[in-house]
Amino acid sequence: IGTESELLSLNQLTKRKKPVTFARSAIHNWGLYALEPISAKEMIIEYVGERIRQPVAEMREKRYLKSGIGSSYLFRVDESTVIDATKKGGIARFINHCCDPSCTAKIIKVGGMKRIVIYALRDIAANEELTYDYKFERETDDEERLPCLCGAPNCKGFLN
Numbered sequence: 308i309g310t311e312s313e314l315l316s317l318n319q320l321t322k323r324k325k326p327v328t329f330a331r332s333a334i335h336n337w338g339l340y341a342l343e344p345i346s347a348k349e350m351i352i353e354y355v356g357e358r359i360r361q362p363v364a365e366m367r368e369k370r371y372l373k374s375g376i377g378s379s380y381l382f383r384v385d386e387s388t389v390i391d392a393t394k395k396g397g398i399a400r401f402i403n404h405c406c407d408p409s410c411t412a413k414i415i416k417v418g419g420m421k422r423i424v425i426y427a428l429r430d431i432a433a434n435e436e437l438t439y440d441y442k443f444e445r446e447t448d449d450e451e452r453l454p455c456l457c458g459a460p461n462c463k464g465f466l467n
């Protein structure tokens with residue numbers, strides 16, 4: 308969970324958010340891209356959406372799956388809190404998964420509130436797609452597994 312320094316830089320983040328945009332992705336549908344070079348360890352963007360409790364998240368997950376939104380824009384913060392970016396969310400919801408990711412998603416505590424911030428794992432070039440490891444739980448039912456299209460040499464073959 309975040310430190311004082313991250314607290315300050317979260318304020319900086321809102322002031323000096325890294326310029327990113329969404330565009331068609333070679334991995335899946337839409338993706339998020341850096342518009343300028345980003346250095347390793349820099350904060351890039353917050354994963355913003357509705358903060359909902361676990362039971363609400365379960366209900367919405369079922370509804371999204373039924374209404375064909377497919378995998379949803381739900382991001383788990385901890386065992387009781389989920390961020391849902393489906394209806395109200397920032398463009399970080401377009402970030403795709405990669406088995407050799409350029410970024411990482413970290414939970415940092417700001418004023419007692421856990422927030423999700425995307426950081427660069429390494430130097431990122433302008434126009435490079437931003438990705439992070441979704442760290443989905445391993446799906447036991449083979450029929451439910453999502454093939455991974457990241458194309459990384461170390462690709463594990465599946466998202467879950």
Ligand SMILES: Nc1ncnc2c1ncn2[C@@H]1O[C@H](CN(CC[C@H](N)C(=O)O)CC2CN(Cc3cccs3)C2)[C@@H](O)[C@H]1O
Nearest residue numbers: 335336337376377378379380401402403404454455456457
């Ligand atoms: N390495 C990968 N290999 C294969 N598939 C991937 C990968 N990495 C992301 N994925 C897909 O992307 C979803 C995560 N999505 C990230 C952005 C997505 N690219 C988008 O355009 O919305 C958000 C969910 C919400 N869903 C709405 C939909 C839009 C079109 C079809 S379903 C997508 C995931 O749940 C996956 O289904």
